[in-house]
Amino acid sequence: MNHQPVEDSAAAALSTSARKPTKGNRRKFPYDSLTPLFQPRSVAVIGATERPGSVGRTVTANLLAKSFHGAVFPVNSNRPTVLGVPAFPTVRDLPECPDVAVIVTPAPTVPQLVRECADAGIGAAIVISAGFNELGPAGQKLQDEIGEIVHERGIRIIGPNCLGVMNPITGFNGTFAGVMALPGHVAFLSQSGALCTAILDWSREEHVGFSAFVSMGSMLDVSWGDLIEYFGRDPHTRAILLYMETVGGDARSFLSAARQVAQQKPIIAIKAGRSPAAAKAAASHTGSLAGSDQAFDAALDRAGILRVERIADLFSLAEVLGKQPLPKGKRLSILTNAGGPAVLAVDALVEGGGIPAELSPETHAALNAFLPPHWSRNNPIDILGDAGADRYAQALTTAAQDLNSDGLLVILTPQDMTDPTETARQLCTAGKIKDKMVLASWMGGPTVADGTRLLNEASIPTFDYPDTAARAFNYLWQYGERLQNIYETPELVLDDLEGAAARSAAAAQIIQAALAQGRTLLTEAESKQLLAIYQIPTVPTRVATSADEAAAIAAEMGFPVAIKLHSLTYTHKTDVGGIRLNVPDADAVRTAFHEIAEAIQERAGAGHFQGVAVQPMIRNEGYELILGSTVDEQFGPTLLFGTGGQLVEVYRDRAVALPPLNATLAQRLIKKTKIYQALKGVRGRPPVNFPELHRALIRFGTMVTEQPRIKECDINPLLASPSGVIALDARVVLYGADKPLDSLPRPAVRPYPTQYLTSGELRNGAKVTIRPIRLEDETLLIEFHQALSADSVHSRYWHVMNLGQRTNHQRLVRICDTDFDREVAIVAEHINPSTGKRQIVGVGRLSRDPGDEDAEFAMLIRDDWQGLGAGTRLLSQLIEIGRRERIRKVFAHILADNQAMQSVCQQLGFTLNYNSEDREVRAELLISSE
Numbered sequence: 001m002n003h004q005p006v007e008d009s010a011a012a013a014l015s016t017s018a019r020k021p022t023k024g025n026r027r028k029f030p031y032d033s034l035t036p037l038f039q040p041r042s043v044a045v046i047g048a049t050e051r052p053g054s055v056g057r058t059v060t061a062n063l064l065a066k067s068f069h070g071a072v073f074p075v076n077s078n079r080p081t082v083l084g085v086p087a088f089p090t091v092r093d094l095p096e097c098p099d100v101a102v103i104v105t106p107a108p109t110v111p112q113l114v115r116e117c118a119d120a121g122i123g124a125a126i127v128i129s130a131g132f133n134e135l136g137p138a139g140q141k142l143q144d145e146i147g148e149i150v151h152e153r154g155i156r157i158i159g160p161n162c163l164g165v166m167n168p169i170t171g172f173n174g175t176f177a178g179v180m181a182l183p184g185h186v187a188f189l190s191q192s193g194a195l196c197t198a199i200l201d202w203s204r205e206e207h208v209g210f211s212a213f214v215s216m217g218s219m220l221d222v223s224w225g226d227l228i229e230y231f232g233r234d235p236h237t238r239a240i241l242l243y244m245e246t247v248g249g250d251a252r253s254f255l256s257a258a259r260q261v262a263q264q265k266p267i268i269a270i271k272a273g274r275s276p277a278a279a280k281a282a283a284s285h286t287g288s289l290a291g292s293d294q295a296f297d298a299a300l301d302r303a304g305i306l307r308v309e310r311i312a313d314l315f316s317l318a319e320v321l322g323k324q325p326l327p328k329g330k331r332l333s334i335l336t337n338a339g340g341p342a343v344l345a346v347d348a349l350v351e352g353g354g355i356p357a358e359l360s361p362e363t364h365a366a367l368n369a370f371l372p373p374h375w376s377r378n379n380p381i382d383i384l385g386d387a388g389a390d391r392y393a394q395a396l397t398t399a400a401q402d403l404n405s406d407g408l409l410v411i412l413t414p415q416d417m418t419d420p421t422e423t424a425r426q427l428c429t430a431g432k433i434k435d436k437m438v439l440a441s442w443m444g445g446p447t448v449a450d451g452t453r454l455l456n457e458a459s460i461p462t463f464d465y466p467d468t469a470a471r472a473f474n475y476l477w478q479y480g481e482r483l484q485n486i487y488e489t490p491e492l493v494l495d496d497l498e499g500a501a502a503r504s505a506a507a508a509q510i511i512q513a514a515l516a517q518g519r520t521l522l523t524e525a526e527s528k529q530l531l532a533i534y535q536i537p538t539v540p541t542r543v544a545t546s547a548d549e550a551a552a553i554a555a556e557m558g559f560p561v562a563i564k565l566h567s568l569t570y571t572h573k574t575d576v577g578g579i580r581l582n583v584p585d586a587d588a589v590r591t592a593f594h595e596i597a598e599a600i601q602e603r604a605g606a607g608h609f610q611g612v613a614v615q616p617m618i619r620n621e622g623y624e625l626i627l628g629s630t631v632d633e634q635f636g637p638t639l640l641f642g643t644g645g646q647l648v649e650v651y652r653d654r655a656v657a658l659p660p661l662n663a664t665l666a667q668r669l670i671k672k673t674k675i676y677q678a679l680k681g682v683r684g685r686p687p688v689n690f691p692e693l694h695r696a697l698i699r700f701g702t703m704v705t706e707q708p709r710i711k712e713c714d715i716n717p718l719l720a721s722p723s724g725v726i727a728l729d730a731r732v733v734l735y736g737a738d739k740p741l742d743s744l745p746r747p748a749v750r751p752y753p754t755q756y757l758t759s760g761e762l763r764n765g766a767k768v769t770i771r772p773i774r775l776e777d778e779t780l781l782i783e784f785h786q787a788l789s790a791d792s793v794h795s796r797y798w799h800v801m802n803l804g805q806r807t808n809h810q811r812l813v814r815i816c817d818t819d820f821d822r823e824v825a826i827v828a829e830h831i832n833p834s835t836g837k838r839q840i841v842g843v844g845r846l847s848r849d850p851g852d853e854d855a856e857f858a859m860l861i862r863d864d865w866q867g868l869g870a871g872t873r874l875l876s877q878l879i880e881i882g883r884r885e886r887i888r889k890v891f892a893h894i895l896a897d898n899q900a901m902q903s904v905c906q907q908l909g910f911t912l913n914y915n916s917e918d919r920e921v922r923a924e925l926l927i928s929s930e
Contacts, residue, residue: 033123033124033154033156034124034156034222034226034227034230036099036100036123036124036156037100037124037126037156037158037165037222038165038167038170038172038212038230038234039167039170039172040070040098040099040100040124040172040174041070041071041099042070042071042072042073042096042098042099042100043063043068043070043071043072043073043098043099043100043101043102043172043174044073044074044075044091044094044098044100044101044102044117044122045059045060045063045072045073045074045075045082045101045102045104046075046091046101046102046103046104046105046113046117047075047076047103047104047105047129048060048074048075048076048082048083048087048104049076049079049082050079050082050083055104055128055176056104056105057083058176058178059102059104059128059164059174059175059176060072060074060082060083060085061083062173062174062175062176062177062180063102063172063173063174064083064085065171065173065180066171067171067172067173067180068170068171068172068173069171070099070172071096071098072085073088073094073095073098074086074087074088075087075088075089075090075091075094075101076088076089077089077090090116091113091116091117091120091122092116092119092120094120097120097121097122098122099122099123099124100122100123100124100125100126100174101113101117101122101124101125101126102125102126102128102164102174103117103125103126103127103128103129104128104129104176105129106129106131107129107130107131107132107139107142107160108131108142110127110129110142110146110160111142111145111146111149114127114146114149114150114155114157115149115153117155118149118153118154118155122155123154123155123156124155124156124157124158125155125156125157125158126157126158126159126162126164126165126174127146127157127158127159127160127161127162127217127220128159128160128161128162128163128164128175128176129159129160129161130160130161131160131161132160132161132218132220133218134161134218143160143218143220146160146220147220147221150220150221156221156222157220157221157222158214158215158216158217158221158222159215159216159217159218159220160217160218160220161217161218162193162215162216162217162218163175163176163177163193163196163197163213163215163217164176164177164193164215165212165213165214165215166180166181166210166212166213166214167211167212167213168180168181168182168183168184168209168210168211168212168213169183169211169212169236175196175213175215177196177197177200177213178197179200179201179204181200181203181204181209181210181213182203182204182207182208182209182210183209183210183211184208184209184210184211184322185209185210185211185236185237185238185239185321185322186208186209186210186211186237186238186239186240186241186318186321186322187210187211187212187214187227187231187234187237187239187240187241188210188212188213188214188241188243188318189212189214189216189224189227189228189231189240189241189242189243190213190214190215190216190242190243191215191216191217191219191243191244191245191246192215192243192245192272193215193217195243195311196213196215199314199315199318200213202315203318203319206319206456206462207453207456207457208318208319208322208323208456209322210322211231211234211236211237211238212231212234212237214227219248219249223248223249223250223253223254224242224244224247224248224253224254224257224258225250225253225254225256225257225258225850226253226257228240228254228257228258228261228267229257229260229261229850231261231265232257232260232261232264232265237265238265238266238321238322239265239266239267239268239321239322240261240265240266240267240268241267241268241269241314241317241318241321242267242268242269242270242305243269243270243272243314244269244270244271244272245271245272245273246634247296247299247634247635251299251634251635251636251748252746252747252748252749252750252821253821253850254303255299255302255303255748255749256750256819256821256822256850257850258303258304258305259302259303259304259817259819260819260822262303262304262305262483263304263483263814266306266321266326266476266479267303267304267305267306268305268306268307268308268314268317268321268475268479269300269305269306269307269308270307270308270309270310270311270313270314271293271296271307273293292632292633292634294638294654294656295632295634295635295638295656295658296634296635297656298635298638298656298657298658299634299635299658299748301482301657302657302658302665302748302749304482304483306475306476306478306479306482308475312468313471313472313475316461316463316468316469316471316472317472317475317476319461320437320439320461320472320476321476322459323459323460323461324437324438324439324459324460324461325435325436325437326437326476326477326479326480327406327407327436327437327473327476327477327480328406328435328477328480329406329477329480330353330354330355330406330474330477330478330481331354331355331356331357331358331404331405331406331407332349332354332355332356332357332405332406332407332408332409332470332473333356333357333359333379333381333399333400333402333405333407333408333409334346334356334379334380334381334408334409334411334466335380335381335383335392335395335396335399335408335409335410335411336380336381336382336383336410336411336412336413336466337382337383337384337385337386337387337392337411337412337413337415337418338382338385338411338413338415339376339380339382341411341413341441341443341465341466342380342382342411342466343380344465344466344467345380345409345411345441345466345467345469345470346380346470347467348466348467348468348470348471348474349470349473349474352470352471352474352475352478353474353478354470354473354474354477356379356380357379357402357404357405357406358379358404359378359379359381359399359402359404360402360403360404362402363398363399363401363402363404364377366398366401367381367395367398367399370391370394371383371384371391371395372384372386381395381399383395385413385415385417385418386415386417387418388417388418388419388422388423389419389422389423389425389426389427390426392410392412392423392426392427392430393423393426393427393429393430394430396408396410396427396430396431396438397430400433400436400438405436406436406437406477407436407437407438407439407473407477408433408436408437408438408439409439409440409441409466409469409470409473410427410431410438410439410440410441411440411441411443411466412424412440412441412442412443412448412451413443413444414443414444414447414448420442420444420447420448420450420451421450421451421454423451424440424442424450424451424452424454424455425451425454427440427455427458427460428454428455428457428458428460431455431458431460432458437473437476438460439460439461439462439463439469439472439473440455440460440461440462440463440469441462441463441464441465441466441468441469442455442462443464443465443466488664488813489664489775489776489778489779489809489812489813489816490662490663490664490665490775490776491663491664491691491694491776492663492774492776497754497757497769497771498757498759498769500706500754500757501754501755503533503534503706504706504707506533507530507533507534507703507706507707508707508709510522510526510529510530510533511530511707511709511710511734514526514734515709515734515736515737516737517568519568519569519734520711520733520734520735520736521568521569521571521731521732521733521734522731522732522733522734523543523566523567523568523610523613524541524564524566524613524729524730524731525541525542525543525566525613526732527713527730527731527732528541528727528730530703530707530730530732531700531703531715531727531730533703534699534700534702534703535695535699536696536699536700536703536715536725536727537692537696537724537725537726537727538726538727538730539615539616539618539726539727539728540557540615540616541613541614541615542557542613542614542615543566543611543612543613543614544566544593544611544612544613544614545610545611546593546611547589547590547593547594548590550563550589550590550592550593550611550612550614551586551587551589551590552586553614554583554586554589554614555586557614557615557616558616559583559584559585560581560582560583560584560617561583561589561614561615561616561617562579562580562581562582562583562614562615562616562617563579563580563583563589563592563593563596563612563613563614564578564579564580564596564612564613564615564729565578565579565596565600565609565612565613566609566610566611566612566613567600567608567609567610568610569607569608570600570604570608571731571733573729574646575603576599576600576603576604577595577596577599577600577603578596578599578600580592580595580596581617582617589614592612593612596609596612597609615728618719618726618728621721622688622719622720622721622722623643623675623678623679623688623719623720623721624643624644624645624716624717624718624719625641625642625643625644625675625716625717625718625719625720626640626641626642626643626644626645626648626654626714626715626716626717626718627639627640627641627644627696627697627700627714627715627716627718628640628641628712628713628714628715628716629659629700629704629710629712629713630711630712630713631711631712631745632745634748635658635748636745636746636747636748637658637659637704637705637710637745637747638656638657638658638659639656639657639658639659639661639669639697639700639701639704640654640655640656641654641655641657641669641670641673641697642654642655642673642675643673643674643675644716644717644718645716645717648716653673653674653675654673655669655670655672655673657669657701658747658748658749659701659702659704659705659747659749659751660698660701660702660705660747660749660751660752661697661698661701662698662774662775662776663694663698663776664775666693666694666697666698667690667694669697670690670693670694670697679693679720686722687722688720688721688722688725689720689721689722689723689724689725692724692725693720693725696718696725700713700715702751704747705747705751706751708735708741708744708745708746709734709735709741709744710732710733710734710735711733711734711735712731712732712733713730713731713732713733714729714730714731715727715729715730716729716730716731717729750819750820750821751820752772752774752820753772753820753824754772755884756771756772756824756826756877756880756881756884757769757770757771757772758770758771758877760873762865762868762869762870762873763867763868763869764868766830766868767830767831768828768829768830768841768842768870768873769828769829769830769831770826770827770828770829770873770874770877771826771827771829772818772820772824772825772826772827773815773816773818773825773826773827773843774816775813775816775817776816777816777827777840778809778812778813778816780827780829780838780839780840781807781812781815781816781840781843782807782812783839783840784839784840784841784843784862785803785806785807786803786807787862787863787864788806788860788862788863789863792860792861792862792863793806795895795898795901796858796860798895821850822847822848822849822850823845823846823847823848823855824845824846824878824881824885825843825844825845825846826843826844826845826874826877826878826881827840827842827843827844828840828841828842828843828861828865828870828873828874829841830865840862841861841862841865841870842859842860842861842862842865842870842871842874843859843860843874844857844858844859844860844874844875844877844878845857845858845859845878846878846881846882846885846887846890848887853887853888853889854887854888854889854890854891855882855885855887855889855890855891856890856891856892857875857878857890857891857892858892859871859874859875859878859901861874866900867900871900871901871904872904872907872908875904875905875908876908878890879908879925879927882927882928883927883928886928887927887928888926888927888928889924889925889926889927889928890924890925890927891922891923891924891925892905892922892923893920893921893922893923894920894921894922894923895919895920895921896914896919896920896921897919898921902921902923905923905925908925909925910923910924910925911923911924911925
């Protein structure tokens with residue numbers, strides 16, 4: 001477990017601490033299993049050789065270099081020594097058990113060698129060898145054999161088919177690269193070994209350092225999530241760069257780790273294969289519109305990862321992140337000795353959403369005091385072509401003090417009176433500005449080379465062209481803004497949480513009824529019944545199997561009406577002439593019935609007509625939208641929103657997101673579309689009812705995550721107007737009954753666990769609902785903390801923590817935005833029956849690291865609600881959640897004088913162990929023996 005403070009689950013007199021200020025040994029956590037791969041003290045090279053040009057020779061030579069101070073054991077059954085070092089026939093013959101093995105032997109030998117490593121007690125291996133799944137079925141079989149060993153024995157594997165692993169901080173070079181990276185603070189993780197070597201060569205020339213280089217290969221075992229988790233905790237790593245080709249087998253662990261780490265460290269990704277073939281033969285519009293690359297974008301956006309499009313951008317950002325702080329905003333000051341390059345930089349800045357900083361009056365006056373009269377008197381700050389090094393340095397120092405600026409770009413063109421080298425030398429000092437990014441573009445060739453070198457050595461990133469520098473600045477302020485948006489507290493949408501089970505069961509009944517008939521396509525009427533269960537407004541729809549029945553229904557509804565094809569087998573009604581609008585009377589209804597029957601038979605064949613659906617015409621003026629879902633191969637259910645109607649696939653105005661949504665995420669999804677500008681109101685038209693539109697998106701996302709049988713779904717059109725939203729047409733495609741439920745794609749982001757909601761009555765008769773925490777709970781948590789006494793706070797945190805610290809927005813957002821795969825936080829909520837006011841009276845949390853069998857709990861009860869049984873109820877529910885999450889043991893550290901919490905634990909069967917040295921009690925409860 002991570003013993004950092006679980007800040008959200010604060011404690012009171014009835015409290016536990018999720019942080020133990022311990023001494024001495026601590027248990028190892030799952031992420032520590034990767035430590036031997038990056039910080040080994042000894043290495044075995046299986047396949048070490050002296051054969052010139054071989055991978056085995058290069059790897060061995062790299063490890064024997066002076067940079068690595070650990071022991072190296074070559075393994076070669078045919079040689080007594082390799083490169084002057086004693087060699088051993090097998091790992092069983094080694095004089096000690098190494099931390100890691102590097103395997104470079106032919107693919108057929110690798111499974112047995114991995115087994116021997118596991119038998120010898122080696123906990124990790126880097127399999128550089130190629131010849132596995134990239135070669136087809138035979139190679140896949142070999143890879144599967146290794147996977148079985150990993151599963152059985154727990155040995156960690158990077159690869160196969162990779163360049164290897166490099167840690168410039170420790171000097172460990174377990175790769176066949178020609179040179180070692182410079183030490184720095186950026187971890188580079190790549191599925192391409194060739195790209196690793198390219199960046200390595202570039203980084204040495206640009207003086208960019210790295211905390212790690214990892215070539216991931218086929219990702220048989222160690223995956224994106226594992227590595228992001230590891231380097232998220234690595235004190236030497238400040239940023240993480242990813243070159244991705246696939247997400248791999250577990251998108252949820254990738255996003256889970258990224259969401260956690262991105263809060264503290266920038267994660268930037270580039271992905272190859274932006275334009276694979278879109279969904280083929282999709283039965284819904286959404287299926288054809290939402291390609292895998294859009295889903296990938298949506299996933300990175302949800303996790304707070306910044307995506308770049310070009311390798312050059314990745315290189316640029318690697319340099320900037322390794323040398324400079326992130327900008328706090330989008331305002332850039334540009335300092336130049338030539339107007340043209342600065343204008344190009346401004347164009348690139350503005351095109352990417354950045355803003356040229358407006359000079360403050362104070363900065364303007366300060367520049368006027370020493371610059372020539374003809375300086376630009378604006379931003380870009382053109383200090384003229386005769387600017388010397390002193391003028392550059394003084395202008396940079398002055399501009400850096402302007403509070404209107406979030407970063408600075410210094411441009412130099414080599415003119416006759418310019419000294420690029422001396423200017424760079426002075427900027428190396430002037431450019432050391434705390435908390436403000438400084439970039440440089442020394443334009444030219446050999447004449448600026450020495451100056452560029454000096455700037456790079458002084459940690460001022462340089463760019464050949466100023467527009468490239470402006471693009472890098474844009475990427476980085478966008479990254480900061482994205483994180484800020486992700487952790488914005490959303491508006492509360494009051495859905496019926498307690499009715500979730502009944503709602504889900506009613507929806508499943510409609511789905512199962514269709515599957516029982518052998519159908520995977522719901523009718524329009526069934527689709528709208530499904531939407532209605534999730535409180536998405538729909539137009540009334542009734543099915544008629546005869547012309548007279550249709551006329552009677554229409555007369556009852558009131559004319560005019562819409563008449564649509566009702567088919568159990570055909571989905572696109574417009575394509576076969578299956579829709580008649582504004583039908584004015586009963587005779588016209590009968591005519592429409594027969595025309596639709598004939599049209600479907602002529603265009604699709606007999607057996608596709610089962611009647612018509614009759615609907616009243618909706619007279620509200622509004623915008624036709626589409627709201628849909630499809631399933632991405634890697635990320636599971638995805639949502640699509642955009643311009644709808646009959647030309648939906650022509651306009652292709654859409655945005656994609658991962659469910660589930662909250663109000664903030666729904667709003668961000670809508671804002672990504674072109675039609676958003678119209679929805680806000682144009683040409684005197686009022687805006688649409690955005691709160692109702694947000695609710696529709698949220699409820700739709702809930703339906704998709706709660707009903708895994710839904711394969712594709714469209715609401716098209718979803719009519720949005722100032723009065724609200726209404727689904728005029730709907731289509732749902734299901735997975736067949738032959739597909740087992742546990743094999744269906746799962747959401748990449750774990751949905752809100754409504755199954756952990758319960759209610760009860762306390763000793764004073766007050767009713768409380770115990771439910772998982774939500775991001776919308778921030779306001780209630782502020783009120784909760786305001787009601788805590790100093791004793792309660794000390795009992796929870798073991799030190800003084802003032803109200804401002806506890807209610808800081810960034811802190812509370814992290815608390816409320818729970819990743820339910822890692823931890824489950826629950827609150828005890830009471831609603832005053834007289835006023836309807838909601839309040840949180842207790843908070844509890846169960847936390848564990850990914851892969852850990854034990855979980856730590858922490859809890860806190862408001863002072864005025866202590867002694868009423870709320871703590872017992874909270875802890876009982878945490879124990880039940882632990883059982884259902886397959887946790888083996890729950891534990892907590894409690895202050896020795898916190899008798900109330902110890903009493904609750906004893907009542908629930910915990911064993912208490914007193915530690916006199918730390919004056920604490922460790923409470924433990926074994927809840928599963930599996």
